[in-house]
Amino acid sequence: xxxxxxxxxxxxxxxxxxxxxxxxxxxxxxxxxxxxxxxxxxxxxxxxxxxxxxxxxxxxxxxxxxxxxxxxxxxxxxxxxxxxxxxxxxxxxxxxxxxxxxxxxxxxxxxxxxxxxxxxxxxxxxxxxxxxxxxxxxxxxxxxxxxxxxx
Amino acid sequence: xxxxxxxxxxxxxxxxxxxxxxxxxxxxxxxxxxxxxxxxxxxxxxxxxxxxxxxxxxxxxxxxxxxxxxxxxxxxxxxxxxxxxxxxxxxxxxxxxxxxxxxxxxxxxxxxxxxxxxxxxxxxxxxxxxxxxxxxxxxxxxxxxxxxxxx
Amino acid sequence: xxxxxxxxxxxxxxxxxxxxxxxxxxxxxxxxxxxxxxxxxxxxxxxxxxxxxxxxxxxxxxxxxxxxxxxxxxxxxxxxxxxxxxxxxxxxxxxxxxxxxxxxxxxxxxxxxxxxxxxxxxxxxxxxxxxxxxxxxxxxxxxxxxxxxxx
Numbered sequence: 001x002x003x004x005x006x007x008x009x010x011x012x013x014x015x016x017x018x019x020x021x022x023x024x025x026x027x028x029x030x031x032x033x034x035x036x037x038x039x040x041x042x043x044x045x046x047x048x049x050x051x052x053x054x055x056x057x058x059x060x061x062x063x064x065x066x067x068x069x070x071x072x073x074x075x076x077x078x079x080x081x082x083x084x085x086x087x088x089x090x091x092x093x094x095x096x097x098x099x100x101x102x103x104x105x106x107x108x109x110x111x112x113x114x115x116x117x118x119x120x121x122x123x124x125x126x127x128x129x130x131x132x133x134x135x136x137x138x139x140x141x142x143x144x145x146x147x148x149x150x151x
Numbered sequence: 152x153x154x155x156x157x158x159x160x161x162x163x164x165x166x167x168x169x170x171x172x173x174x175x176x177x178x179x180x181x182x183x184x185x186x187x188x189x190x191x192x193x194x195x196x197x198x199x200x201x202x203x204x205x206x207x208x209x210x211x212x213x214x215x216x217x218x219x220x221x222x223x224x225x226x227x228x229x230x231x232x233x234x235x236x237x238x239x240x241x242x243x244x245x246x247x248x249x250x251x252x253x254x255x256x257x258x259x260x261x262x263x264x265x266x267x268x269x270x271x272x273x274x275x276x277x278x279x280x281x282x283x284x285x286x287x288x289x290x291x292x293x294x295x296x297x298x299x300x301x302x
Numbered sequence: 303x304x305x306x307x308x309x310x311x312x313x314x315x316x317x318x319x320x321x322x323x324x325x326x327x328x329x330x331x332x333x334x335x336x337x338x339x340x341x342x343x344x345x346x347x348x349x350x351x352x353x354x355x356x357x358x359x360x361x362x363x364x365x366x367x368x369x370x371x372x373x374x375x376x377x378x379x380x381x382x383x384x385x386x387x388x389x390x391x392x393x394x395x396x397x398x399x400x401x402x403x404x405x406x407x408x409x410x411x412x413x414x415x416x417x418x419x420x421x422x423x424x425x426x427x428x429x430x431x432x433x434x435x436x437x438x439x440x441x442x443x444x445x446x447x448x449x450x451x452x453x
Contacts, residue, residue, distance in 0.1 A: 008301060012302075015295075015296065015300055018236060018296050019296075021232045021292070022292055025232050025285065028228055028229075043277075045271055045273055048273060070344060076227060076228070077327075077374065077378070080378070080382055081323050081326065081327050084235075084386075087238075088316045088320065091307045091316075092307055120345075120346070121347070134327065134330065138327075141320045141323070141324055144320045145321075148312075148316040148317055156395070161450075162451075163453075165446055168387075176439065176440075179436065193368075193372060194369070196424055227378060227379070227382075
């Protein structure tokens with residue numbers, strides 16, 4: 001038990017995984033913040049304390065809220081595969097420097113991706129950070145499959 | 152191999168993870184149930200057996216179906232991070248009683264969250280269970296980062 | 303560390319997990335492909351290079367794009383639980399042949415599910431592959447809970 005967590009590559013994996021998962025989870029409060037400030041809710045019980053005539057108007061979508069939600073969804077589509085593949089990758093015993101390169105590039109890409117998405121930076125900034133992050137996961141998956149292939 | 156699964160904290164983690172993942176997966180059949188009973192489908196091939204004039208009307212959204220889907224999405228946004236962070240947390244060797252406290256509070260929160268969402272309980276019941284579940288995951292992530300920090 | 307990855311069941315798990323996660327990740331570029339060919343975008347910055355009068359028209363939804371996105375979402379709802387439960391399952395030390403049966407049926411179901419979804423095969427082809435894949439995960443979860451139950 002203790003052995004696994006004492007491995008340096010695994011420790012680096014745990015650190016970067018925790019960081020990108022926390023980043024992903026912060027999209028939830030951010031969605032709540034935009035829902036409250038923009039006045040755009042999805043559930044009738046969320047507006048129950050408002051005056052009756054206002055309620056209907058508040059049950060709507062808002063471009064800012066939808067943007068945060070798309071960003072969150074993109075995180076789920078990319079960060080969850082990174083952590084799952086990264087766990088297997090860390091167990092294949094790669095060089096610490098190679099592993100750190102993968103983890104750092106991915107974490108940097110995803111943090112930049114969120115900034116580019118929320119602050120509406122011009123393309124291809126968001127697109128590039130998305131592609132590079134995905135290539136990191138592909139590279140780790142290639143290493144996993146080349147090490148453990150049992151069909 | 153056997154050693155990992157013989158650790159009591161890891162066994163508790165495996166138990167609670169399996170429970171909350173099964174809870175999350177049950178949202179899929181529940182969505183299917185609401186789609187069938189409410190007559191609200193997303194794909195044309197799903198209504199191919201109905202009379203032609205009915206088909207168009209069945210390809211619609213329904214508030215009950217959308218509610219279950221939002222509940223499912225909220226599970227994905229919260230339960231997947233819990234399991235991923237919880238795995239790393241279990242490997243850091245916490246006290247069994249502390250670990251059980253984390254797992255039990257989280258599982259309780261998420262089961263209550265689903266009930267509050269589907270039965271439309273008045274707020275802040277749903278909001279509170281969401282926040283407390285998230286705080287449990289943050290607490291585990293804090294422990295992981297304080298034990299394994301390698302940047 | 304090395305021991306975990308040398309276990310044959312774990313190697314099989316790693317192989318099939320990597321395959322289904324890669325399959326899931328390929329839905330992202332497929333969504334991008336359909337967005338570009340169908341001319342249906344979600345973000346204003348994605349159409350910034352088009353003539354002004356065209357931009358508004360391109361910010362729309364398209365049935366083909368929505369279909370790929372639903373397929374992707376269904377993958378997230380099913381493949382992520384499979385990998386998480388499968389990891390715990392592999393650690394309980396099942397027979398290699400039993401484990402391979404689970405992994406192969408699941409991978410086959412999900413690949414067929416994507417084909418059925420994208421090429422609009424008549425039901426119940428898509429529905430069946432979804433249900434069978436889910437039953438595989440339930441079967442693994444049952445084994446995990448019967449081996450490690452600590453509440």
